[in-house]
Amino acid sequence: MADRGRRDQILHAARTLFSEKGYHATTIRDIAQMSGLLSGSLYAHIRTKEDLLFEITDEVADQFLEGLQAVVDSADPPPVKFRRALVSHIQVVARNLDAARVFSHEWRALQGERRDRIQQKRDEYERLWTAVLSEGVAAGWFYPSHQRFARMVSLSVANWVYQWYDPSGQLSPEEVAGRLADVLLTGLQKPAASSKAPMGEVSSACPTE
Amino acid sequence: MADRGRRDQILHAARTLFSEKGYHATTIRDIAQMSGLLSGSLYAHIRTKEDLLFEITDEVADQFLEGLQAVVDSADPPPVKFRRALVSHIQVVARNLDAARVFSHEWRALQGERRDRIQQKRDEYERLWTAVLSEGVAAGWFYPSHQRFARMVSLSVANWVYQWYDPSGQLSPEEVAGRLADVLLTGLQKPAASSKAPMGEVSSACPTE
DNA sequence: CCTACCGATCGGTAGG
DNA sequence: CCTACCGATCGGTAGG
Numbered sequence: 001m002a003d004r005g006r007r008d009q010i011l012h013a014a015r016t017l018f019s020e021k022g023y024h025a026t027t028i029r030d031i032a033q034m035s036g037l038l039s040g041s042l043y044a045h046i047r048t049k050e051d052l053l054f055e056i057t058d059e060v061a062d063q064f065l066e067g068l069q070a071v072v073d074s075a076d077p078p079p080v081k082f083r084r085a086l087v088s089h090i091q092v093v094a095r096n097l098d099a100a101r102v103f104s105h106e107w108r109a110l111q112g113e114r115r116d117r118i119q120q121k122r123d124e125y126e127r128l129w130t131a132v133l134s135e136g137v138a139a140g141w142f143y144p145s146h147q148r149f150a151r152m153v154s155l156s157v158a159n160w161v162y163q164w165y166d167p168s169g170q171l172s173p174e175e176v177a178g179r180l181a182d183v184l185l186t187g188l189q190k191p192a193a194s195s196k197a198p199m200g201e202v203s204s205a206c207p208t209e
Numbered sequence: 210m211a212d213r214g215r216r217d218q219i220l221h222a223a224r225t226l227f228s229e230k231g232y233h234a235t236t237i238r239d240i241a242q243m244s245g246l247l248s249g250s251l252y253a254h255i256r257t258k259e260d261l262l263f264e265i266t267d268e269v270a271d272q273f274l275e276g277l278q279a280v281v282d283s284a285d286p287p288p289v290k291f292r293r294a295l296v297s298h299i300q301v302v303a304r305n306l307d308a309a310r311v312f313s314h315e316w317r318a319l320q321g322e323r324r325d326r327i328q329q330k331r332d333e334y335e336r337l338w339t340a341v342l343s344e345g346v347a348a349g350w351f352y353p354s355h356q357r358f359a360r361m362v363s364l365s366v367a368n369w370v371y372q373w374y375d376p377s378g379q380l381s382p383e384e385v386a387g388r389l390a391d392v393l394l395t396g397l398q399k400p401a402a403s404s405k406a407p408m409g410e411v412s413s414a415c416p417t418e
Numbered sequence: 419c420c421t422a423c424c425g426a427t428c429g430g431t432a433g434g
Numbered sequence: 435c436c437t438a439c440c441g442a443t444c445g446g447t448a449g450g
Contacts, residue, residue: 022317024233028445040447041419049445079398105314108231142397149388150397156369157362164361179358187396188351188359189288237429249431250435258429 007045010035014052019098023053023109054114057107060099061121063092068128078136079185082154085132086177086184089158093165094173100162129154153184216254219244223261228307232262232318263323266316269308270330272301277337287345288394291363294341295393296386298367302374303382309371338363362393 013034017026028049032039046052067088071081093100107118133150136142142150157180165176222243226235237258241248255261276297280290302309316327342359345351351359366389374385 022231022233024231025318027443029443038420039445040421040423043446044419082397109234136397141399143395143399146388146392146397149385149392152369152373153362153366153389153392156365156372159369159372160361160365163365163368176358179355180362183355183358183362183393183396185397186352187392188291188345188355188394190350190352236427238427247436248429249437249439252430253435 006035010037010042010045011052011055015056015098015102018053018056018106019101023102023106050110050114053102053106054110054118056099057103057110057118058121060092060096060103061118061125063096064089064103064125065121065128067092068125072128072131078132078139078141081132082136082185083178083181085129086154086158086181087174090161090165090173090177090180093162094167097162097165097167104159104162126151126155129158150184157184215244219246219251219254220261220264224265224307224311227262227265227315228310232311232315259319259323262311262315263319263327265308266312266319266327267330269301269305269312270327270334272305273298273312273334274330274337276301277334281337281340287341287348287350290341291345291394292387292390294338295363295367295390296383299370299374299382299386299389302370303376306371306374306376313368313371335360335364338367359393366393 010031013031014026017030017034021030027039028042029039031049031052032042035042068085071084071088074081074084076084107115107122110118130151133142133147133154137144137147161176165173167173171179219240222240223235226239226243229235230239237251238248240258240261241251244251277294280293280297283290283293285293316324316331319327339360342351342356342363346353346356370385374382376382380388
């Protein structure tokens with residue numbers, strides 16, 4: 001309790017370094033130095049290096065899940081849910097840039113049961129996205145043939161946001177999410193161009209999935 | 210020359226292990242064992258562990274660049290180029306699953322000049338995607354307001370494909386790319402649903418870039 | 419929280 | 435390509 005601040009400092013250092021150099025390339029001495037301690041002293045506050053990785057990863061996983069769960073539970077129509085799901089994701093990334101990177105890139109360094117637990121949360125997150133999209137299909141808003149690929153595209157976008165999103169830039173998470181949603185909901189092409197239909201409709205041959 | 214086969218074997222082992230466990234978590238002894246050698250014997254064929262990472266990363270980077278350059282150089286209309294760019298990318302991923310993972314995840318482990326060289330190729334690849342999209346905007350096919358976000362979405366999708374694409378699955382790279390292109394070019398929503406316009410058009414407030 | 423240090427393992431080398 | 439081994443560094447511990 002008394003060293004709550006110190007522990008947060010250590011967690012912050014670990015987040016920064018894991019995000020920057022990766023888990024395995026970060027040494028316990030790096031973390032200690034950034035926390036203003038010597039390496040041996042770290043162990044007054046943590047048990048293992050892997051504890052830090054798990055704590056960082058698990059915490060942001062919960063944020064992703066809580067945010068998306070609230071969207072799924074709402075009564076909004078599917079396209080609004082879709083937008084809000086993107087907003088939620090990008091907000092979590094924007095508020096936890098380093099942790100989001102670690103969550104996306106470094107969770108494989110976890111072992112055994114803890115790795116399984118993070119994997120379960122990742123799977124659960126994917127299920128919630130699927131729920132948003134399949135609800136849209138069921139209510140007649142989205143193309144059934146697009147469902148599986150729409151999920152892949154959405155998850156790709158979501159999982160890549162931390163690579164390019166700049167929280168200190170001009171666009172808020174809500175604005176970025178809104179424009180991404182525009183691209184995904186409306187498509188790239190202008191209606192006039194789209195009606196020219198330059199190639200055969202591959203999607204018409206798609207099973208519902 | 211005489212041990213060309215052995216060197217390829219070592220490269221193959223390194224690709225597999227770097228992809229699976231990451232560069233830093235893979236030891237020289239892991240690579241040697243998978244190649245049927247003892248660790249010391251590896252150094253008859255390689256100079257350093259980092260050489261292996263660079264060779265793997267650089268080779269697949271060139272494949273990405275050559276494929277996309279051919280698309281950019283073609284005379285096809287922009288939406289066809291967009292489709293073909295996705296096809297090219299997914300073909301490279303499908304034919305080099307492990308190398309593509311390493312390219313996306315592990316290149317940061319490179320140091321100094323070699324890291325710069327891979328970074329340059331990554332930048333060049335992004336420029337080629339930008340060319341495909343801006344050409345589409347210039348010719349009036351794509352929304353100017355979507356350009357930056359369309360690039361982010363396209364690169365996100367491209368960079369995430371190796372996470373879920375199954376080369377032994379039923380869909381060829383061309384089919385997967387075609388359906389992804391459908392989602393991106395046409396949007397998620399059915400025309401009827403899309404005309405209901407559930408939320409204000411954020412995109413109308415977008416500057417051109 | 420520091421001093422002092424541990425066993426293990428790392429990438430890589432020498433000599434044959 | 436193996437045997438034998440290196441210096442360095444790793445995550446972590448004991449004792450205070």
